[in-house]
Amino acid sequence: MKTSAEADFRAFVVSRWPRMLRTARLLTGHHHDAEDLVQAALAKAYVKWERIQRTDDPNAYVWRIMINANVDRLRRTRAREWLTTRFPETAAPDRTEGVAERSALVQALDRLPPRQRAVIVLRYLEDRTESEVARLLGTRIGTVRSHCARALRRLRGEPGVAREPAGASANGRAARGTPKEPRP
Numbered sequence: 400m401k402t403s404a405e406a407d408f409r410a411f412v413v414s415r416w417p418r419m420l421r422t423a424r425l426l427t428g429h430h431h432d433a434e435d436l437v438q439a440a441l442a443k444a445y446v447k448w449e450r451i452q453r454t455d456d457p458n459a460y461v462w463r464i465m466i467n468a469n470v471d472r473l474r475r476t477r478a479r480e481w482l483t484t485r486f487p488e489t490a491a492p493d494r495t496e497g498v499a500e501r502s503a504l505v506q507a508l509d510r511l512p513p514r515q516r517a518v519i520v521l522r523y524l525e526d527r528t529e530s531e532v533a534r535l536l537g538t539r540i541g542t543v544r545s546h547c548a549r550a551l552r553r554l555r556g557e558p559g560v561a562r563e564p565a566g567a568s569a570n571g572r573a574a575r576g577t578p579k580e581p582r583p
Contacts, residue, residue, distance in 0.1 A: 511550050
């Protein structure tokens with residue numbers, strides 16, 4: 400027999416799966432990585448489900464698990480992969496406008512650091528408020544606004560916006576453009 404918690408979790412998954420998968424696709428840039436991300440997040444949530452149900456907002460709790468799992472995935476991936484601006488093979492042109500637009504969106508999102516990307520995806524593509532995004536990311540509204548402003552400047556290609564190296568914080572030296580002080 401299934402317990403009430405298992406039935407509740409199953410209903411939660413069935414109702415949230417499409418939206419979580421869409422968000423994960425925008426966060427990861429790949430459908431298969433998105434499925435893996437959602438499944439990993441839901442597996443973590445299943446283990447803690449009874450405790451999650453007692454929170455004020457179980458939905459936000461699970462979304463936060465997914466966002467944190469994505470950040471962890473990017474940390475592991477960046478250490479093993481060689482980043483380049485060129486693809487090893489030439490891309491075939493898409494024949495449908497929708498696929499081309501989606502591809503352009505994913506490429507634009509790929510240029511953003513993980514936190515800025517999460518803010519843009521949640522704020523504009525998931526149509527969440529600044530306070531919801533702040534709660535999901537575990538940060539303040541002002542931080543969400545600054546990440547959003549920097550990300551939008553970068554997406555627009557405004558002059559003076561340098562690409563931050565992987566792992567650089569938005570408040571770090573890379574964002575200010577100041578060189579690292581030599582150690583004595």
